[in-house]
Amino acid sequence: MLCRSVALQGLENIKKAIDGATLAEIRIEKSNLTIPEVKELFSYHKNLIATCRPVGISKQERKELLMSAIEGGAQWIDLEIESDFEYCSSLLAFAKEKGCKVIVSYHNYNYTPDSFLLCKVVNEARKKQADLVKIATQVNDKADNARLLCLYNQGIPIIAIGMGPLGKITRIAALELGAPFTFVSMDDNSKTAPGQLSEEQMRNILNSL
Numbered sequence: 001m002l003c004r005s006v007a008l009q010g011l012e013n014i015k016k017a018i019d020g021a022t023l024a025e026i027r028i029e030k031s032n033l034t035i036p037e038v039k040e041l042f043s044y045h046k047n048l049i050a051t052c053r054p055v056g057i058s059k060q061e062r063k064e065l066l067m068s069a070i071e072g073g074a075q076w077i078d079l080e081i082e083s084d085f086e087y088c089s090s091l092l093a094f095a096k097e098k099g100c101k102v103i104v105s106y107h108n109y110n111y112t113p114d115s116f117l118l119c120k121v122v123n124e125a126r127k128k129q130a131d132l133v134k135i136a137t138q139v140n141d142k143a144d145n146a147r148l149l150c151l152y153n154q155g156i157p158i159i160a161i162g163m164g165p166l167g168k169i170t171r172i173a174a175l176e177l178g179a180p181f182t183f184v185s186m187d188d189n190s191k192t193a194p195g196q197l198s199e200e201q202m203r204n205i206l207n208s209l
Contacts (some may be wrong), residue, residue: 001181002050002199005192011037017190018045023181025049025078027192028065029057034069042072049076049103059087066091070100078103078134081125092129104130109163112144113136122154132157132180136193137166152177164195171197172205 006017014031018024024045027037028121029052042048050069052062059176062093068076070091077095079088081104095102105126112118118135123132133154134167139145139162148170159179162170184199185191191198 001175002184002202003181003188005109005183005196006186007031007174007190007192008062011041013113015044016039019046021045021047021074021158023049023075024049024184025051025183025192026069028052028069029055032146033116035064035066038065038068039072042069042074042127046073046074048073049078050074051078054080059084063087065090067094070098074100075084076103076132078105079128080104081106082117082119082127088113088128096129097144102129104128105134108137110138112139112147112162113164115147117118118151119154122151122156122158126156130156134159134161136163138163139166139170139195141165146172149173149177154171161193163193167195168197171195173201 001023004021004024006014007023007030008017009032010012013035018193026048028050051067072076077100079091079102092102106121121135122133127208133156145162148162151158151160159168159174171182184202185196
C-alpha cells in the first residue's frame with residue numbers, strides 16, 4: 001500500500017490532496033488547522049495517519065491535536081520514540097480505547113546508526129506498545145541501506161526508510177520485505193522527506209518489478 005504524505009496548509013487544500021488516496025499521512029504541525037478542523041479532517045477520510053512533529057509547537061498543543069485526530073477517526077497516530085512517558089502513555093491509552101493503531105518512530109537526519117543501536121530502538125518501541133515501528137535515517141553509503149533492510153527480521157511490524165538519494169531503494173523494497181505501506185509524495189513538488197518518491201514514480205517502479 002502507498003501512503004501519501006501531505007504537508008499542506010488549510011483544511012480544503014488538505015481534503016483535495018487526500019482525495020483518492022488509499023492511505024495518507026497528515027503532517028498536522030504544518031497544517032495550520034484548528035482542533036475542530038483536525039477532527040473534521042480525520043472524519044472526512046477514514047484511513048489516515050496523524051503525525052505531529054515537535055517543531056514550533058508545544059507538547060500540550062500537539063497532544064490536543066493528536067487526540068482530536070483520534071476522535072475524528074484516525075487509523076494511526078505517530079509518536080516519536082524520544083517522547084516522555086506522560087505524553088506517550090496518555091496518547092497510547094486514548095488511541096487503544098478508540099481502536100487507533102500506534103506508530104512509534106525514530107528519526108536520524110544525519111546518519112544511520114550501527115545495527116546494535118537500531119535493534120535497541122526496535123526493542124524500545126516494542127516496550128512502548130508500538131503496533132508499527134518506523135525508523136527513518138539518513139543514508140550516506142550503501143552499507144546503511146543493508147543495515148536498515150536487515151531490520152525486517154525483528155519479529156515486529158517495521159517500516160525502515162533510508163532518507164536521501166541513496167536511500168530510495170529502501171522505500172521500494174519496504175513492501176516486499178513486509179512493511180504495511182511505504183510513503184510517497186503527491187508529486188515532485190510536494191516531497192515531505194529527502195529521497196521520497198512521488199506516487200506516480202513509485203507505481204511505475206512497482207509495476208515494472
